[in-house]
Amino acid sequence: MTVAPASAALQPSAASVTPLAAHASPRLLADIGGTNARFALELGAGRVNHIEVLACSAYPTLGDAMRAYLALPDVAAAGAVRHAAIAIANPVMGDMVRMTNHHWEFSIEALRRECGFDTFVVVNDFEALAMALPWLLDADKVQVGGGAPVTGAPIGLLGAGTGLGVSGLVPAPDGKSWTALRSEGGHVTFSPANETELAILQYAWREFEHVSAERLLSGAGVELIYRALADHRKLAAGPLDAPEISRRALAGECALCEEVVEAFCGMLGTVAGNLAVTLGAQGGVYIGGGIVPRLGERFARSCFRRRFEQKGRFAGYLAAVPTYVITAEYPAFLGVSAILAERLGA
Template sequence: MTYPHLLADIGGTNARFAVETAPGKLEAILILPCANYATLSDAIKSYLATPLAIEAGASQVRKVGIAIANPVHGDLIQMTNHHWSFSIQSVKNEFNFSTLLVINDFKALAMALPFLDQTQKYQVGAGRAQEGGVIGLLGAGTGLGVSGLIPSKSGWVALDSEGGHTSFAPTNAREIAILQFALQTYKHVSSERLMSGAGLQLIYRALADLHKVTADDIDPPEIMRRGLENECPICSEVLTTFCELLGTMASNLAITLGSKGGIYIGGGIVPRLGSYFNQSHFRQRFEQKGRFANYLEQIPTFVITEPYPAFIGISAMLGQISQE
């Protein structure tokens, strides 16, 4: 393989870039706000012009891998949670790249899972991963990403999934009230509407309405801060609800895929919750599946702590292309 490679992880809020100068060696990692750039090409140009990228050899890059928070089918990409749209071939031609691999960000993240060591993840609750078992993945951030890894004779196969857009299914009176509140605004309430940054705000407004108190105009980080510091009972209830919803979503994924290899939690929200997440009812809700409770008790759940896991996955997929 010819290095350096350009790696990018494009979310609805931030675009993360790195230059891979050798297998697994990442340099010039930078995070650029998507809102600061009119197009993906503008963001790439800005990154390649930075002193860090230049020093890492960015001008020599010909092979590029981009993980993006969006479905990838064909040449044209229109982001779901941001206004960027682009043609893969046009971007490849514009920068004279020899290879431009564009895949769903959670597909890239899924490909990273077999490479994570104990310093890049931690387990929540009991359970033991079955060797060579199917692995499930979900993560809440700007949106709700879902994927999975299926073992095959030629290695792991990562799933293209938009499971975050499945319909939200409440399991108790509080969640039914939240759904009823959300339906006043949205014809379809997906899981992502609630298990995401914007979802924290929606849950906050719904619970304020339920308890007949005035909701403040606060953003997700402030909701999390107030909840974690017990400054606001509603914000604390938001975090409780969020962790429980994620537990149910994770268990749905586990029984859908038969994820005996474990369920991994990525995205930007859960790592920011820290020890609160471990002490929440996430795992309790994960195992709360009636006749399938014993089935789920045996499946481990992990939180990904590696700050740039998508880079690991996109690097592995670029490697596969080079070997074909």
């Protein structure tokens, strides 16, 4: 997917732009994860309204969730939607989409007809998030280490939530547009960097034949690290979900939970560093997803950045590469808006 920034009138942040002319009809934008489905209407360039977050588990199908959103009084009053674009946490290869981290599956064309759209674009969520990166304001991100980005250099992107998303931006030869990578890099094989991580991996092998990075760098992964460390430390630890593990760690209530969060940040640092050297991402590496932004200052104080740079002979190379945490609340809308605008030519 190649999109020139100038083709998207929605720039850095919808709230930061002077609205341009209204669209002929409202456009539906959506960001579909394994846990939540986020919907919005774009009424004109730079005008994103009626944002709603629906729990995926509350709807049998994506079509049901989409129709529920479109039936909301304020949304329905905005007018009929002719064009829609959604980002989804899944590979998009052909017409059929079967989600990896949720039970929804659908035909893109059948869902387009079902909802009465003229245009229905479906892309991977991190492909869309990558396309949002050029539009982020300074207020939409926090830098964690490194120097200044190199203009026109590739940019890396990863983020942990229900799964582990990976993408990147590669500049076009003309220097005026970007190509977003359709990556499934979250499913690379996890590689431990120390003896503790080796013990975690050995524990994970009891449950999974193949332990990918996503198995550990995700919400379920936080819980897996917790169980593995409890086993490794010979601690009696009751079951906890990822939000509670993070809460106890941030509150300083549980030493084991603090170790879990530190281990998670270290593993993420290694994977982010791998991405940086793989892409030559001197334009920076961005961290999205639902987990890291909630860690706040704790993430900045973690071993993430040290592990990011811990690449032997390439430590100096990586020391110059900036890393950023995306703090914008709904950044994927910027990306799907740009992609839909390119498809429509406006």
